[in-house]
Amino acid sequence: EAGVVQSPRYKIIEKKQPVAFWCNPISGHNTLYWYLQNLGQGPELLIRYENEEAVDDSQLPKDRFSAERLKGVDSTLKIQPAELGDSAVYLCASSSRDRAVEQFFGPGTRLTVL
Amino acid sequence: QKEVEQNSGPLSVPEGAIASLNCTYSDRGSQSFFWYRQYSGKSPELIMFIYSNGDKEDGRFTAQLNKASQYVSLLIRDSQPSDSATYLCAVNGAGGGNKLTFGTGTQLKVEL
Numbered sequence: 001e002a003g004v005v006q007s008p009r010y011k012i013i014e015k016k017q018p019v020a021f022w023c024n025p026i027s028g029h030n031t032l033y034w035y036l037q038n039l040g041q042g043p044e045l046l047i048r049y050e051n052e053e054a055v056d057d058s059q060l061p062k063d064r065f066s067a068e069r070l071k072g073v074d075s076t077l078k079i080q081p082a083e084l085g086d087s088a089v090y091l092c093a094s095s096s097r098d099r100a101v102e103q104f105f106g107p108g109t110r111l112t113v114l
Numbered sequence: 115q116k117e118v119e120q121n122s123g124p125l126s127v128p129e130g131a132i133a134s135l136n137c138t139y140s141d142r143g144s145q146s147f148f149w150y151r152q153y154s155g156k157s158p159e160l161i162m163f164i165y166s167n168g169d170k171e172d173g174r175f176t177a178q179l180n181k182a183s184q185y186v187s188l189l190i191r192d193s194q195p196s197d198s199a200t201y202l203c204a205v206n207g208a209g210g211g212n213k214l215t216f217g218t219g220t221q222l223k224v225e226l
Contacts, residue, residue, distance in 0.1 A: 031212065042118070042202050042216025043158065056213060091157055100212055101146055105157040 004106030018080035025094030120217035137203030
């Protein structure tokens with residue numbers, strides 16, 4: 001079974017530029033999560049999707065961050081414009097309906113904003 | 115007070131010893147508790163989770179939960195150098211919905 005796929009793995013951009021991250025969850029997993037992880041910290045939830053519905057986006061900075069999961073499968077997280085403080089690892093995770101508590105993480109995208 | 119607190123370490127133990135990792139949480143209504151392992155530069159990997167007070171064993175790993183004290187721990191028996199990683203404690207709060215709150219992690223070093 002393939003794991004959670006994320007791309008790109010690394011991204012370097014200048015501040016004020018836009019950036020997008022893509023995630024494909026494990027096949028059959030209906031719940032998808034986007035987390036942000038700063039160095040030396042644990043992951044922090046940005047947004048959670050149940051199928052195509054965003055059920056928890058309370059931690060998403062909506063002035064510059066947006067996300068979508070149009071067909072309830074893969075998802076895109078966008079930042080526009082990026083700020084220096086956005087440099088972090090962006091992790092995608094997924095879980096299935098029958099084992100909902102078990103979240104499986106993708107390899108992450110390491111973003112550096114110069 | 116942070117919602118989930120862990121000692122950042124590093125915790126150093128000799129190979130073959132028992133490593134004890136601790137975590138406290140502030141939300142008394144928390145329902146489930148998780149331990150993730152994260153190697154440097156890699157993503158978190160679920161080791162085990164626990165719902166009920168007491169112990170839960172899985173191979174060399176034992177999770178212990180004490181809801182009255184709001185305390186959860188992970189014991190690693192017969193520690194191996196390959197166990198050297200950061201261990202993240204995560205809590206699913208009273209609101210449920212699989213919203214995990216993570217601690218900052220404890221770095222474990224198993225020395226030869």
